Amino acid sequence: MKNTRSRNQRRAVHVVALTSAAALLVAGCSSAGATGSGTEGAGKPAKETAKSGGPSSIAIDTKTSGKITVIADGGALTSVDVSAPGPGKVGGTLSEDKSVWTSTTPLAPGATYTISARGTGGDGAPLSKSTSYTTPAAAKTFVGTYNADKGSTVGVALPVSITFNKPIHDKAAVERKLKVTSSPAIEGAWSWLKDRDGKDRIDYRPKEYWKPGTSVTLRMDLAGVDAGGGVYGTQQRVVNFRIGDAVTSTVDVVKKTMTVSRNGKVLRTLKVSTGKETFETWNGTMVVLSKVPSIRMNSATVGIFGPEAYDLGDVKWDVQLTPSGTYAHAAPWNEGKFGRVNASHGCIGMSTSDAKWFYDQVRFGDPVTVVNSKDTVAVNNGYGAWNVDWETWKKGSALS
Structure with missing residues (x-):
C-alpha cells in the first residue's frame, strides 16, 4: 500500500520489517519510457530508508528507464534473483562494494517480475527481501x-x-x-x-x-x-x-520425374507432370510448408482466369511448396501424361497412388528441388533461402 507519511515518500511501498539496522531496498525503474506504479510524484525518485530497528522499503524509481535496482543500505548483497515472465532470469551487475545490484536485461512492458534478494547488514545480521514489480505497459x-x-x-x-x-x-x-x-x-x-x-x-x-x-x-x-x-x-x-531424416526430392522437368531419397538412399523415382509452357514450375529449391489430404483448387486464387481457368474440388494428397500456390499433388485428370507431357499450371502432378506415397514420406521442412525449369523461386515465396549463395545470404544480416 502507499506510504503517505510525507510528500517525498508518496511513491514508497511499505513492506515487511527487518531485524537489522541496515535496510534492503528494491527499486524498479519504468520500462518503455513510462512511469512506475502509481501516478503521484511521477519522475521523482523516492526511497524510504529504515531507521534503526525500523522497516525496510521498496521504492519505484522513475528517474532511470528500464532498470531494476536492489540496494543494501548500510550493508552488502549476497544474492539477487529476478525471475522473468518467460524462461530464464534477469541478469545484473553488482557494485564494487556489493551494496547495489542493477539489472542489465531489458524489461518487458506490462510484465511482472519477482525479486528476491539476500544480504548482510553492517552488524552482520542477515537481510532478505522478496517482492514483485509490474512494469508499465508500453503504448506500442x-x-x-x-x-x-x-x-x-x-x-x-x-x-x-x-x-x-x-x-x-x-x-x-x-x-x-x-x-x-x-x-x-x-x-x-x-x-x-x-x-x-x-x-x-x-x-x-x-x-x-x-x-x-x-x-x-x-x-x-x-x-x-x-x-x-x-x-x-x-x-x-x-x-x-x-x-x-534427410528426405530430399529432385524434380527434373525435362525427364518429367521426381526422385525421392532418404538419408542419401534413393527410395523411388516417380513419373510426374510439371508446368506447361508459360506456366512452368518454379526452378530451384522449395521447402514443404504444409500437407492436407484434400483441398479445393481454384485458379482465381492465384490469378488465372479465362480459357486457362479451373476449379477443382477434392484434390487429393496435397503437399504445399510455396504460398503462391505451388503444390505436389494427385492429378488423375492428367493420367497418361505423367513422365511424358508437362501439362499442369505450375504444380507437380502425379498419379493418386504415387501422390499418396509421396505425401506419407515428407514432412514440414523437407526440400523439393526443381531442375531444368525457368524462373527461380523467390527467397520470400515460402522458404527460398537455399536459392541464394552463402555470401549473399550473410550480407542480409543487420549486423554484417
Whole structure:
C-alpha cells in the first residue's frame, strides 16, 4: 500500500520489517519510457530508508528507464534473483562494494517480475527481501511469429523464420536478441527480408542443410527491446526442436520425374507432370510448408482466369511448396501424361497412388528441388533461402 507519511515518500511501498539496522531496498525503474506504479510524484525518485530497528522499503524509481535496482543500505548483497515472465532470469551487475545490484536485461512492458534478494547488514545480521514489480505497459509493442513448434521434428531444409507484426526499424537491435544454437554445432546466419505480405521477416539458415538428428534451440530475448519509433518487444521464448531424416526430392522437368531419397538412399523415382509452357514450375529449391489430404483448387486464387481457368474440388494428397500456390499433388485428370507431357499450371502432378506415397514420406521442412525449369523461386515465396549463395545470404544480416 502507499506510504503517505510525507510528500517525498508518496511513491514508497511499505513492506515487511527487518531485524537489522541496515535496510534492503528494491527499486524498479519504468520500462518503455513510462512511469512506475502509481501516478503521484511521477519522475521523482523516492526511497524510504529504515531507521534503526525500523522497516525496510521498496521504492519505484522513475528517474532511470528500464532498470531494476536492489540496494543494501548500510550493508552488502549476497544474492539477487529476478525471475522473468518467460524462461530464464534477469541478469545484473553488482557494485564494487556489493551494496547495489542493477539489472542489465531489458524489461518487458506490462510484465511482472519477482525479486528476491539476500544480504548482510553492517552488524552482520542477515537481510532478505522478496517482492514483485509490474512494469508499465508500453503504448506500442511488437511480437514475432516463429515457424518451428516446440518439441517438433522438422525437415533438414527448414530455416528458422520469424515474421513480425510491426515494422522493425532498428533491425540490428532486434537481431542482437535472437540466437540459434544447435548440437552438433553448425555455421549459420540470419538474413532480413520482406514477407510476401510486406511484413518484416528474418530467417536463419545453416550454410548447408541441417544434419539429421540435430537438436536446435531458438532464443528470443525481445522483452523491452526498442525496434525503433518507441515500439517495444514483449517476448521471452526458448523453442527447442529436432531435425528428422534427410528426405530430399529432385524434380527434373525435362525427364518429367521426381526422385525421392532418404538419408542419401534413393527410395523411388516417380513419373510426374510439371508446368506447361508459360506456366512452368518454379526452378530451384522449395521447402514443404504444409500437407492436407484434400483441398479445393481454384485458379482465381492465384490469378488465372479465362480459357486457362479451373476449379477443382477434392484434390487429393496435397503437399504445399510455396504460398503462391505451388503444390505436389494427385492429378488423375492428367493420367497418361505423367513422365511424358508437362501439362499442369505450375504444380507437380502425379498419379493418386504415387501422390499418396509421396505425401506419407515428407514432412514440414523437407526440400523439393526443381531442375531444368525457368524462373527461380523467390527467397520470400515460402522458404527460398537455399536459392541464394552463402555470401549473399550473410550480407542480409543487420549486423554484417
